[in-house]
Amino acid sequence: MTSTPENQGTTAVRSAGLRDVTLRDGLQLTGKNLSTAAKVATVRRLLELGVPEIELGSMARADLVPTMANTLEVVAELIPAELEHCWIWVATPGHVAKAAAAGVRNFQYCLSATDAHNQANIGRSTDASLEALPQAVEYAQGVDGRIQLCIATSFTCPFEGQVPVERVLAIANDPRAEGTCDIVICDTLGQAHPAQVTELVSRVRDETPGRRIVYHGHDTWGLGVANTLAAIDAGADLVDGALGGLGGCPFAPGASGNTASEDILFATRPGWLTPDTFAGIVELGEQVLGDLGESSRSKAAQGARSKAEAFEWVIRA
Structure with a gap:
């Protein structure tokens, strides 16, 4: 699906879906949790507004x-x-087995490109996580589910620094990842820049098994939207964002919020997004962040509350 001049206002660009990760990555550094009822209501409202995919939690x-x-x-x-x-x-x-027994059918199997972060985040080496992956794939396939290969610290690691592209490609091409439906490329620390994102996503697209490519970015250094657009142009099919730019990794010093879902949507203008549905996304973000006592980092959400009422994307309330 490509954007049209009516809702884009500019030349049409390559499109990608949004996965909202507020309820997983978005909540990892918050001081408060959301109740089960609030999380369920958030999932249903996101789906009602048109968001195609959601990361709703973690094991x-x-x-x-x-x-x-x-x-x-x-x-x-x-x-x-x-x-x-x-x-x-x-x-x-x-x-995977525990979540599958509860009714889950979509699993994001995460490991890190570096051993140091994998040890901090998961408690084992990257190779040990890869060694266990075939069993996880088998469990997912046993319930007709889907499982993603998610590579955290694909660009930089808080303990080891810059991550070589070849390291990520080696993991992506590892035969133990056979059966994964998607590959998630993560800028866990938000330290990548658009040229790096373009290179890595392009090489994953061209040099690894054919899977849907997901880009997971953070806005720590202010390049969240720019990197997301670079990923889409390079071949990403799905991009992650969180309401209000919530999020970060508790096991990655220096990581802060995800790229804001509001900002990604305003930049990409998917066909289902209208000023009214955008207003709904902004209002949902305000509600969720208000419940958590958190401040929004979304520039688009701030713009939607501006006094520029001649602009159709401003909320007139």
Whole structure:
């Protein structure tokens, strides 16, 4: 689907879907959690507004990431048609088995490009995570599910610094990843710049098995939207964002918020986005961040509340 002049106002660009990750990555550094009811309502409102995919939680240990403790309670409240659009973060075959038993069918299997971050985040080496991946794929396929290969710290690592492109390509081409449906390229620290994103996404597209490419960016250094657009132009099919730019990794010093979903949508203008649906996204973000006591980092959300009322994307309320 390409944007049209009516809703874009500029030359049409290559399109990509949005996956909103507010309820997983977005909540990892917040001081408060959302109730099960609030999370369920957020999922349903995002789907109602037109957001095609959602990351709704994680199987991470609740003592390490307390805001993920009610993930399976959220899953239990959703119907299969809703869960078709939702992804759960997993890091072990056991995570997949437990989530599958609860009704999950879309799994994001995460490991890091560097051993140092994988040890901090998951408690094992990158190779050990890869060694366990075939069992995770088998469990996912056993319930007719889908499983993604998610590579954290694809650009930089807080402990090892710059990550060579060849390291990411080696993981992407590892035969133990056979059966994964997507590959998620993560700028975990938000330190990449557009030329780096273009190079890595292009090479993953051209030099690794054919899978849908997902780009997961952070806005730590102010290039979240620019990097997301570079990823789309280079071949990304899906891009991640969080309401209000919430998020960050508790095991990656220096990581801050995700690229804001509002900013990505305003920049990419998918066919389903209208001024009214954009207003709904902004209002949902304001509600979620208000419940959490967090401030929005979204420039587009701030613009939507400006006094420039002649601009159709400004909320007139």
